[in-house]
Amino acid sequence: MTTKQSAPPRELVVVLDFGGQYKQLIARRVRECQVYCEIHSYKTPIDELKAMAPKGIILTGGPNSVFEATSPTYQKELYELGIPILGICYGSQLMAHTLGGEVKKAPVSEYGHTKLTIDGPDSLIMKDVAADTVCWMSHTDYIAKAPEGFAVTAHTPNCPIAAMENPDKKLYAVQFHPEVVHTPEGKKMLQNFLTKVCGCAGTWQMNTFVKDTVAALKEKIGDDRVLLGLSGGVDSTVTAVLLSKAIGKQLTCVFVDHGLMRKDEGDEVEAVFGPKGDFDLNFIRVNAGETYFKKLKGVTDPEQKRKIIGALFVEIFGAEAKKLTDEGGFKYMAQGTIYPDVVESGAGNGGAVIKSHHNVGGLPQEMVVELGFDQTPIEPLRDLFKDEVRKVGLELGIPRNLVFRQPFPGPGLGIRVVGEVTPEKVKITQEADAIYREELEKAGIDMGKGQFFAALSNLRSVGVMGDDRTYDYAVVLRGVITSDFMTAEAAEIPWSVLQTCMNRIINEVKGVNRVMYDLTSKPPGTIELE
CATH class of the missing domain: 3.40.50.880 (Class I glutamine amidotransferase (GATase) domain)
Structure with a gap:
């Protein structure tokens, strides 16, 4: 929209x-x-x-x-x-x-x-x-x-x-x-x-955007019901709250937990948006981790992983939507699409595909028709860049810790585990990532100025722990400073903090015997490893 x-x-x-x-x-x-x-x-x-x-x-x-x-x-x-x-x-x-x-x-x-x-x-x-x-x-x-x-x-x-x-x-x-x-x-x-x-006066401001968008959503939706795929990330959170402000309980959010989230994050999403949360909406959680791991078995190509994760989301979300529409129809589907998603996917007028985004383009046409959705999804953030989305979140009164939570890709740890994705590798990545972010927070590193995460390489190397030879994985720590996520520089994390992270990860996370820090800027690299 x-x-x-x-x-x-x-x-x-x-x-x-x-x-x-x-x-x-x-x-x-x-x-x-x-x-x-x-x-x-x-x-x-x-x-x-x-x-x-x-x-x-x-x-x-x-x-x-x-x-x-x-x-x-x-x-x-x-x-x-x-x-x-x-x-x-x-x-x-x-x-x-x-x-x-x-x-x-x-x-x-x-x-x-x-x-x-x-x-x-x-x-x-x-x-x-x-x-x-x-x-x-x-x-x-x-x-x-x-x-x-x-x-x-x-x-x-x-x-x-x-x-x-x-x-x-x-x-x-x-x-x-x-x-x-x-x-x-x-x-x-x-x-x-x-x-x-050009004689521009500079009238593009987020307080005006919020007021006008809520009014436009009320007018467009009227008494109809809306279904939103909620990931718990900043984009879908702001989309959900915008819609909640406009239509309240006419909104139902379906959270498909693909098992590829950060440590304990699925439970945190439910705590925020579920029955005990602060928002006026209906919330449904679908635990689908086992299904995702089966589909991803043996897949190593990053673009193929993205497509599988996106297609499976559509399938699971569609099945849940079918169940819900049988109980009472929805006219609209909503998505947390933002402007860089549109441009990078080639879905707008901006040029070539850089990477696939599972939330651009909506459900397949035949599924939209079958479920009775309006053919144009509601995408209130489609015109916004990420930092504009955050400003909208603050204007809406969403807690600052949610608005400025660390960015997380739609395919989740599926693209932070290089190569094949398995439950074991995801567990390693979750634990290493939790330790890394915990130590950065202890050290007073301002993570709001960029993106910080641990990824798992497909490199296995020889190590020595105690008197035993090991042949385990290498974890890659990534930290970038950026204002717009289109260019980024590696964060200068103090050596002592990186040493602490390394020691804790190797000692506390089974299956890791090497920790590396990624110094690559964007460009030439991307922020995510895949």
Whole structure:
């Protein structure tokens, strides 16, 4: 369900995706400026773009070269709409190439931190940016000549046109990435583009979202009943409470416990949402761990595991829904889908599939018809990023410890156990993870700034415990600091804390004789191991 704000009207900025790895990050930075933003494919027809009436358009980076015949492009008419446009990296080169400038293979490629000199102090997007600053570069081509009517507003030692603009036509371009934290003044540049060029007022706020969404849910649902698959994670928790605020006992939540949760978490979910909990809803728990382990036996491919776990959820949830509808019908199914799920699954207009998300797309069509559900599921968080979901949770009065609980993937420990998933491996992972998070909490590590968990590798190695030779598993501890979960850096956990974790895990968790700490950032890695 897409909830529209009524007053004031929702401003929209479109991120036009040309295959850039940072497309979500660009959108996230725009949202941080309190401007609503959506990602759409470069294949979006121009008439559709015009119909959206965006206040501005941002062209993303991408891995291609504008010279290649098969590279993504867009018709020249885009730049004649009168809508402010900001091209980033590939987007800047495409703007230059399309409008008659010259793009060449760079004599020296630039990657990483680069000194940036501002040449256009009167530029609207460079306003209040230091004359000498730092930016994050990642390119092998560069703009050798700006199109007619464009002024150069920044350069680097190896890039003569690091930024250019044609303010009369509201066209702006930067070769670097202002959206990443490695460009310290990048957010200021984006804020300048949104406010000074696009004229955005910044009306996208979570208190307004909550009020309007609850009202929209009441109006849409009326006296009908809604069924929600509740995982106990932040997204489904906030979805459940939003619906509870709107329709109360017309909501039934089904919690499918797949046996792949963190230690004692299934019981904790029931304590929060069950009959003794604080929320006005109906709660049903289905214990299905044994069924999941049977289906996952012998499966090692991570994408196949995701698909099995997702398909089995649909099957079990569908069977429970059938039972419930036989007792009294539901018109709607609700889901805790959030915006990154939509984009990464390729379900929206944002591009390629990065990984499968079991909660995107709803139940199979034939099951929806059989159960009598409306064909469009209710997804009140579909437009939100994770930190926006947390803000909504706080606005709803959900306890802070639930709102800021450690993120947990839909497939659970199924993708934190590398290789085949067995009850023994899940038990090892649960115990190691519980020890790790307990010790971090004791040490005063702020886990709210990122994601911290233990995973089980498929590596078995020789060790010595006492006088005996062992051949056991290696546990991988993962800790990342991130504000948006689209980029992340390894957390600098004190050595003494890691040593304590290692000692406790090896001594207390049977089947482990080695503990490692994962230093990989995102990119190039992902936050989860699989």
